[in-house]
Amino acid sequence: MTQTMTAYVLLAALLFVLGLYGVLTRREPIVVLLCVEVMLQAVALNVLAFAKYGGFEDVTGHVFVLFILAVSAAEVAVGVAVFLALVRQRGVDDVVKLDTLHAERQEE
Amino acid sequence: MHALLAVPFLGALVLACIPSAHMRAVRVVGVLWCCVPLAVAIGLFVQDDTGVSYTVHAPWIAWTVGGTAVHIPWHVSLDGFSMPFVMLAAIVCAVSGVAGFLLTKRWKAFYVLLLLLTTAVFGVFVARDVVLFFLFFELTLVPMFFLIGMFGKYGRERAANVFLVYNGIGSAVLFLAVVLLIVHAGSFAVVGTPTMGNSFTSDYAVIASNLAAMPHDGMHTVLFWLFFLAFAIKLPVFPLHTWMLRVHGEAHPAIVIVHSGVLLKMGAFGMLMFSFVLFPEVLRGAASALAVGAVVTIVVGAVMACAQKDVRLVFAYASLSHMGFVLLGMVAMNDNGVQGALFQLVSHGLISALLFFAVAVIETRTQTSDIASLGGLGQPMPFASAMLMIGALAALGLPGLSGFVGEWLVLVGAYDQWRTLTVIATGSVVLSAVYMLRVVLGIVFGPPPQKHRADVRTIEAFPMVFVAACIVVLGVYPSVLHDVTREATKTIVAPYEQLVDVGGGV
């Protein structure tokens, strides 16, 4: 059965790395945001696998995951709000670049 | 003795509160206040010509690191060693304060900064605690930076920046050295605590006695060179002198008076106090190399001075050359050498003050310091020209004036150890006659200028006469200074000579 846990944990690691790769390579803000969510999901999976197979007689892990879900939902809410506001102000083509701050640095 | 520190600082505060619209009030109060420290210093000097020193030693800051306590005491002392420097600083700052009259604007800023600078300079000379010394040393940096940057010629800002960078590096090195010194040699056992017996202090006396008791090791060498580097920038020694040229060339003469008259001396003071006195073993190994450096500084200064077209730069290189003499005297580390170095420091401070005051007077009238465009000022400005002559003669080492005594003692001190080097250094004295006379004769004689040039006013004449009198007194009757420094010199030199005796001479 321990191997089952290993399978879960390895899957979590794979998802975490995929999410990280997405964050590093994608440019669209919403997509990046969702990649972060994928990373958090991987963590949740990890925790639950430990909770079941770790041999602890309580559900601390479940509470742990609940907090992760709640906080990431809040993050998405704010993220989408910011994204929409940006789109409204700049138009979508500028949004995907998000380079103004960089450009300012280069001007100097 | 705290009056020395308190008076100028209070003055800065008082002046800061006078609205700058009242220009006259600012100037009068400023000048007068600059003279108060001089009065205080003279008072102390007169009271204390027997060698009894004023010392205050009180706890200041204490905290613990890793179970061991660190103490930074407030230890200030005015002894035979610091007395000449304090007197010099008081005189020069007063002279500079009067020279501030020649500025055209921003008197308030000038006097506030000058008084702050004076406080810090006194602090440097009386501090007998490593951290306190460093504190005051750093504190001189800031007002000086502003003074250079706010008053002077077109290139003053660059000069101020270069000043800040060089001296910033110097004080960073010094900072490191101070901290290392405390950690390395500041520990002492507290009486009555046998177990956790260690406790650090930054008191100079304790550190010195600890170092003397310690066996020589690599850390001593490191510390010696760190301190040397830090102060060599300030002094300056040959390859590190470029910032000083800029300051001398660009800042207002009133500021150059302080800078050349006092700030350079802080370098010598620190070098003697930290590098040479604390680590005689290292000095013994390095003395010859340093002497070569000193002579190179002397010669380079003299040669370059001959080639300059600007009065200020001539004087700047002359200062470099004279500081070389100081270094030479200090590394010789015998009675004559150190006495000579101290004498040379004081005398050079006075001479610089006189010369640059004259430059200030002339520059205010002619708006230039280029030798070629000056000339024939002897006729319209006889008084200023005479003062310039006295300064120049003193600088080139004419017997009977103060410059001679210092150089002579240094050369005598150095001759025992490095004959060839001493001969070369003596040769540069001839060069000094060349460049000084070239400049002064060029300015004083020749066809008189077309435009009318007014001679000095009373307020300008007074400090010049005073300084010139000091120069003459010191030249004719050097014991005024010698009596004060004799005891101090003996204690400074003793450990080194002991070392040399044991080791059988160098």
Added chain:
Amino acid sequence: MALSGDFIAFVVLASAIVFGVLTFLGSGVIVHRVVALALSFLGMAGLFVLLGAELIAGIQVLVYAGAVSIVIVFALMLTPSHTHKPRTPTWRALAALVGCGAFGGIIWAVLLERTTNGTPTDALEFAVRDVGVLLFGRYALALEIVSVLLTVALIGAIVIGQKQKGGAQ
């Protein structure tokens, strides 16, 4: 690993999730991407059930597969057509690939090395009640903070999302 029903379910769900994430990262069509991601979230809920966390699986379906996906769909639909996909420079993608690969490799190796002595806690009885007890007991403080956090996020989303007053840039 025994070829139990649980295991088959795990393999199926895991492949679904990984496929979903890969499609999300790779596909060019926006609708495909969102659907793929929703699929992954659902698959994740399935795994949670396998792990005995039905409550969390339910929340996962509601919050992620439901709310988050829908919000994202709305956000994407509200924005103008969004066809062109900015390309990341190849070197950057490569560097990211190498970095992530190294990181993943290390984690993977460490995880394979580890052996646990714990036996699985099968189907926790009254798990939901226990979660509640913990949540309002030991973790009550965190719960309070989360409530503040959600309020702040709500207010923030409203404030940021509201129409601009005046002609500010």
Added chain:
Amino acid sequence: MTTITLRLSDLVIMAPECILLLGVVVLTLADLWMKSSRTSIGIGALVVLCGALAAAVVQLVQETDATVLFGAYEADAFSSLCKIVLLLAACGVLGIAIGTPNETHAVGEMYTLYIPALMGAMLLVSSREWMTTYVALELLTISTIVLIGMRRAAIGKEAAMKLIVLGGVSSAFLLYGISFLYGCTGTTYYEVMASRLDMGQDASLITIAFVMIVASIAVKIALVPFHAWALDVGAGAVVPVAAFLSVVSKLAAIILLWRVCVDVLFPHAADVVVDVLFVLVCVSLVVAHVLALRQVTLLRLFAVSGIAHAALLLVPLIASGTRPDVDAWTIWLYYAVAYVLMNVGAFAAISLTHTTGTQPHVHQFAGLVYRAPWTAVAIVCIVLSLAGLPVSAGFFGKLFILLDALSQREGTAGIVLAALIVVGTVISFAYYFRIVRQMFWRPEGPVPPSSVRTRWFAQTVLWGSALGSVALGCAPGWLMELLAQLIAHTVVS
């Protein structure tokens, strides 16, 4: 299982946070119903902070040492002191904010949202349990994101977006690390976790978890390989928010790192963690200063120079190695106070001379001495402290840290740290004195002089910080003794 939950007495232990919570509720309602003016909300927020400050001081004086919920939250002298520092910093930030021309969508929220952010920071200080830590951290981050995103200009939204993504990634790493630790121990409480971790069995897993946790907190502090976001985000925020980011958020993250290291990490893998931190600190000390040389926009400049100060703040932690003693804590607190004073003062100066609608630029100080000479003097005091010149708090802070590093860490490590600090200080002269140069040597700039004189709150903050810096520079022993006395019993126990 008996249900144990928050009791009324626990709320008393958490009084500073509770006061903040109550205050924010009242202020939000007042904002909704009373249509009050912006300034009055700001002053209200200031009053709330002062209330919390009073509560923290009372706790400190009474030597409260209590825990809540099996030790998830602990109020001890060190936490109280940290909270006082954070609260003072936040008061300064609010002082800067009051009277700044409004650049945001919101009216009251611009002030009220500082309070939950500060609450997150304060809970971080006291938290001794990972879940509480995590949500407190997120409360801080998300409130800050909203504060940044409320700026009307798109640049603020962009900065907020960046922070969301970066904060998310770093939280993900933190959680991933925690999840491994949880997997090894089955608990989220620091103390229990530390006692259950077994380096013999899971050495590599624990080590990698530790490294991930340290790295993720390093992102929050913006230590050097993870620093890029701080510049962009700092530049995108309005001045008071940038001040909040650079002072309160950064200090909170540093306290968190300190806490976590001492409670969980050091007992098990001190050498690895210290080595990682040592590298991060050394790199930060050098790179931050060099980067700062190239910045002209003030907010970027202070974002970067803040990194160097943050690295300096970590030196006592790594100098002491495995177990920081009372002195390391004291020195840390001293420099934290100095850091708050000089940075809050600097941002007050930026805010005072800043014209709305532009990015704060070093030219805005041009010729300040002509139109507001006293303000210029105060700014000089602050610059001295920033550059670590005497007589200022910054100088003694650096001196203490250096002495500590050299006497605690034998051999090359201490000397390397000391040398880097000193080199960095010299470099910092160059960019800090740029401000002074502008003030004194440049003719008057384009900024009209109006705002400098009229903004009393910001003026008070500026003068408070300047005088505080100088006072601490003149009598540093006083604060050191006080701090050492206050935290002595906490650390020893």
